[in-house]
Amino acid sequence: MTNTSPDRPPALRAGAAPSALGRRTRFDRHCAEILAQTSLLVGHLDGADVTVPVPTCPGWNVSQLVRHVDGGQRWARDIVATRAVRPPSDAARPIWRQRGSPDTLSASLTEAAAALTSTLTEAGPDAQMWCPVDGGGSAFYARRFAYETAIHRVDAALALGADYAFDPAVAADGIDEWMELECMPFHFEVHPWMRELLAPGRTIGLHATDTDAHWLLDLTGDVIAWRRADEPAAADIRASVTDLLLAIYRRRRVGGVHVTGDAKLVDFWLERVAFG
Secondary structure (H helix, E strand, O other), X not given: OOOOOOOOOOOOOOOOOOOHHXXXXXXXXXXXXXXXXXXXXHHHHOOOOOOOEOOOOXXXXXXXXXXXXXXXXXXXXXXXXXXXXXXXXXXXXXXOOOOOOHHHHHHHXXXXXXXXXXXXXXXXXXXXXXXXXXXXXXXXXXXXXXXXXHHHHHHHHHHHOOOOOOOXXXXXXXXHHHHHHHOOOOHHHHOHHHHHHOOOOOEEXXXXXXXXXXXXXXXXXXXXXXXXXXXXXXXEEEEOHHHHHHHXXXXXXXXXXXXXXXHHHHHHHHHHOOOX
């Protein structure tokens, strides 16, 4: 995964719990997205030179990127399948070293995604096991690997000169998830420099220009907080919802989107955030 967490960080942002039907629908959507994003990533590999570097993941080529996604999906599948009660050790984390053709990489990744989604589906959204987010369980792994796969699919597309696009609803949910994870207080323990973000008057608005989605990031308190809101802010970022998602994941330069107000605050925020 792109995030490193201690064993039991605090729970996700508090809010009204969705209904059982709502949880299942959301969970099924995330499982389907793992398969969909994997299929798109595999499509980028068809006839590709997998030795080309990935500019958004310095030090990796496309083959290494794909093997990272493959290994992560298999790692998550094993945790869910065994209902692991503690985090796997680094030595136990799978390392996938297949070097072959794009076809070999594609077949292995397709297999990994199918195994993860079938295991998640069998477990259901309420199953619990060790998770880097307290109480997250199988629902966490479904959502996290939907967006882990999606963002790395963009990495591959950028490296190979392929087109990419997101359904706006998928991109908006990806921003919600990123905000939830970024705002968890445990980051201050792991990345103490993030405390430097907190100060009076520091708010950032994100505004999707192609949907009615808006987010407000509030850095004025003792912790980082966020909400879905269109409110005045010290700085505002306006772009398509896909470009907003890629900007906060640092796959797109903020200079390529429309920033008003305190642009230095936006740069400082993205420099300090640890997730992504």
